[in-house]
Amino acid sequence: MQRVAERFGEIRIDAGYRTDIGAAVALEPAQHPDDDVTGLTLAALGIQRDANKPHGRHRVLQALAEATVPASLADAHARSHAIAADIEDALDDWIPLPQALPVQVEDIVFLDRPEGLPVVAVQVALTIRYRR
Numbered sequence: 001m002q003r004v005a006e007r008f009g010e011i012r013i014d015a016g017y018r019t020d021i022g023a024a025v026a027l028e029p030a031q032h033p034d035d036d037v038t039g040l041t042l043a044a045l046g047i048q049r050d051a052n053k054p055h056g057r058h059r060v061l062q063a064l065a066e067a068t069v070p071a072s073l074a075d076a077h078a079r080s081h082a083i084a085a086d087i088e089d090a091l092d093d094w095i096p097l098p099q100a101l102p103v104q105v106e107d108i109v110f111l112d113r114p115e116g117l118p119v120v121a122v123q124v125a126l127t128i129r130y131r132r
Contacts, residue, residue: 001027001063003096004103004126005042008065011086018082021067038079040067050129057132065126068119077110080122084108087124100130 011022024039042065050058067083069076091103107125114121 001042001044004063004065004091004128007090007094007096008040008042008087011090017086017089019079019086021083021086038067038069038083040065040083059130059132061128061130063126063128065124066121067124068117068121071113071118071120076120077112080110080120084110084122084124091126096128097130100128103128 005025005027008025009022011017012020015022021038021040024037026039026041028041028043042063045062045064048060048062050056050060052058065087067080067087069079069083073079088105088108091105093102095102104127105124106127107123109123109125111121111123113119
């Protein structure tokens with residue numbers, strides 16, 4: 001997860017991305033302390049044996065990257081879409097570990113004011129297949 005977080009840290013406008021979400025990456029599955037600040041949290045959801053290779057040492061790590069953008073911003077939805085695109089671009093064909101396959105973006109969900117919070121959120125589900 002640390003390597004993925006470091007990769008997300010490279011998402012900066014001056015590096016050719018659409019946003020600077022890389023400046024606000026956290027590894028804890030907690031909300032950023034201030035709803036007025038854009039942030040990206042990366043959390044592991046679980047590790048399973050790879051069903052395609054059940055007799056080996058292959059694993060599947062499922063993770064979730066969740067970005068929040070203050071809903072008060074006039075372009076909050078556009079920013080959340082730009083963040084999702086930046087995440088996909090940063091992970092495109094990127095291999096996080098020596099014995100891993102490229103990270104797969106499985107699903108992207110956009111949420112407007114989840115649970116009444118004053119934010120627009122984007123959740124990006126990730127899968128990393130690797131060998132122990």
